[in-house]
Amino acid sequence: MIKVLLIDDHPIVMEGLKNLLTRQEDLTVAGCFSTGKAGLEGITTLQPDVVLLDINLPDISGIEICQQVRKQDKDVRIIALSVHNERLVIKNILNSGANGYVLKNSVGEEIIMAINAALNGATYLCRATRDIVSQVSEGELTSIPRITRREKEIMGLVSKGFTTAQIADQLFISPHTVESHRKNLIEKFDVSTMTAVIKLATQFGLI
Amino acid sequence: MIKVLLIDDHPIVMEGLKNLLTRQEDLTVAGCFSTGKAGLEGITTLQPDVVLLDINLPDISGIEICQQVRKQDKDVRIIALSVHNERLVIKNILNSGANGYVLKNSVGEEIIMAINAALNGATYLCRATRDIVSQVSEGELTSIPRITRREKEIMGLVSKGFTTAQIADQLFISPHTVESHRKNLIEKFDVSTMTAVIKLATQFGLI
DNA sequence: GATGATATCCCTGAAATCAGCCATTTTTAA
């Protein structure tokens, strides 16, 4: 019996996954967790064979969870779930040690296939994702950067339409400092404008 | 027996909803649709009592569906489902004639409560949403603007980091025209920068 | 104690955006 663990903060999605998995005779749902922290502990204590992991979690990002699990040298198979079909996410989650990537708007069969592929040591990517990956040469894809608390704060204010000067006023810091954070963000995301930063950050659930 | 119709493009969410609803003895799932177009037809032919409607659909937005149903003078109850908890969305969906708003990360019981409230002629808002609405005076909330195809195209390119001149080149139009579109977008979204436009557009699934 | 990451601050000049106007043509809807 293959033990599957679910990590997703949407109870309805969780319900759907549970329903889907329990229909499979060779699978059993070992545990369900709605936060990254609880999920990590669950992986340690329950020792599942496969983890279905939502990327956008309220506390820790799925990517970080992936990395932490891999650091612990566990050979559990991880299949990432996401609503977004973005190059950066795909590249990053796979680099973090995931064994599959399935969009939430894919059909249930795809998830079963992803689980089976992962168990066989393969990596399953849903159709739309596969196209993207094959289109792009590896070098083009960069990683989702690690963002500091202050940078997150700046992004939030920028995305609300505040200018550098206004943000500086609100945070009681110099406009120069805000400028520095902007520049760092543009560099970290490897883009050329803050608009692009905001789009990515919004998609990744960073703001 | 209360007939419920589901419109959502995520099969897993659909599965979860179906599972949740069939556990209720007084409810029956009359139909499931994954696109707005099919959903609208379903409402006409199946005459459900309640519709659970995802806001972010691939073809027509949930808000437009709401408006169209109301224009046809149907007294079906509509409960909006969304992952986002944004003022604009809430205001707009309620103005479009929805009888409830539930976030997808809320528990199943909330959806049942929303259905019951809607059937009693009440409007149910999940907790997080209620707070937002009560915080803000009606006047502060504006509407999600209607965006043209060209404007959508411009937003997409802006969000990728292209400058006005680069976009003009790509679309074989004058930079002045691109400027016009930018200005219209900023005005339509009632914000002061394109960064804010992009954040909202991303959240609303417009790009 | 050293190292690295974070947060703070400064400068200049080029490039881009935004605000405020207006006008024409084509397409769509009433």
Next chain:
DNA sequence: TTAAAAATGGCTGATTTCAGGGATATCATC
């Protein structure tokens, strides 16, 4: 068919952002 909406193009000037260099203080971790 008439009116409204969309897409196109234009101008000026003020404001803002971006690129490119810096520097210093703090804090945690190793």
